[in-house]
Amino acid sequence: MALLDVFRALADPSRLRIVHLLREMELSVGEIAQVLGQSQPRVSRHIKVLVDAGLALKRREGSSIFLTCAPSLLAVPLFNLLDASAGAEGDHWTRADRARLAAVRADRSAAAERWFAAHATEWDKIRSLHVPEAEVEAVMAELLGRDLGRLVDIGTGTGRILELLAPAAHQAIGIDRSPEMLRLARTKLDGQKLGEQPVELRQGDINALQLPDASADTITLHQVLHFLPAPASAIAECARLLADGGQLLIVDFGPHEREELRVEHAHARLGFSDGQIRGWLGASGLDLVDTRTLEGGELTIKLWLAQPCLKRSKVKAA
Incomplete structure (x- = not known):
């Protein structure tokens, strides 16, 4: 039954895209919604299915919820199967999602730069x-x-x-x-x-x-x-x-x-x-x-x- 749950979870294209994203990096629900171009409530429903099937883990951090791939005995052969089916470059959805994921990374980097710009003086003072x-x-x-x-x-x-x-x-x-x-x-x-x-x-x-x-x-x-x-x-x-x-x-x-x-x-x-x-x-x-x-x-x-x-x-x- 556990194997059936896994395949049922992956039968939806959006959930399959989420799994590909989580293999790249840990993401918040909001970031996943940004990449998929879907509402957060809809993404949350997909995430619940993936979590229930043992394909994803979620944790709360302040007011945000973050997702990562769940480690399991099925993970390696399953991911190998997904990679083989998608080919080296992936399908058009995978390529588009990777491009939008780059924007998420850029947003994170920009936020980090703003924080360091505001606090660099005090950090440098202590380091000196x-x-x-x-x-x-x-x-x-x-x-x-x-x-x-x-x-x-x-x-x-x-x-x-x-x-x-x-x-x-x-x-x-x-x-x-x-x-x-x-x-x-x-x-x-x-x-x-x-x-x-x-x-x-x-x-x-x-x-x-x-x-x-x-x-x-x-x-x-x-x-x-x-x-x-x-x-x-x-x-x-x-x-x-x-x-x-x-x-x-x-x-x-x-x-x-x-x-x-x-x-x-x-x-x-x-x-x-x-x-x-x-x-x-x-x-x-x-x-x-x-x-x-x-x-x-x-x-x-x-x-x-x-x-x-x-x-x-x-x-x-x-």
Whole structure:
């Protein structure tokens, strides 16, 4: 019956076009309606059929609903069949949809450029206070290694850390509270995939992440902790997500006295000491296994690498 549902769902030309679009990139309902030239209510009815048949996944982000292809055992042979039937260039509908999809990408890029134009000064001011980001990223890659397994980047912002690390992961998820930031990340990561699986972006709160226990092999918190009023709670939530043998990398500022960052840029904490981080990690069942210090400006960048402690693993095994 599941196979019949799949073929019934694909029997409608509009739904077939939607599947082709979702294979290209994650799209909102409004963006799909824009490409198809149909009303949002009509598109929503098509989407319900695809979701019920297991061909698409939907998630809410603020007031918007986003769609992506659902991973399934049928996906690869089904997509191969669709590609073979359409030929290298696709039919006239596919070609027209790709052209309109380019307009959606252009709209996203324009929105990203407007946001950065409005905020570039404050970003550049903070960057000028510490070593170049390229140096930080090189140390991150060195500490984490080449096989990241299931990667979760919390506070993903513009998606730069996913762009850097996702190629070394089997699955990659970026989470941020801000819909504006997620729109920027979506523009940056447009078209990037891990095999058949695209990088996934979700809206969420770091203190209550909608992910199961032990579902991540690698977690990154890059320049996030200093914005949080309760860092210990965030680290505890990371510990809940981290599988045994996994790794958590925190990148943030060492202690400093730049009070204007609190006033002008909403920094809740003026950096962290090794002792603070070690204490919060230990309280959450994590061991601090490596630290790095990058000096070269008015602000010091610190990197803390943690893993689940042996005691936690033994308790689970018992």
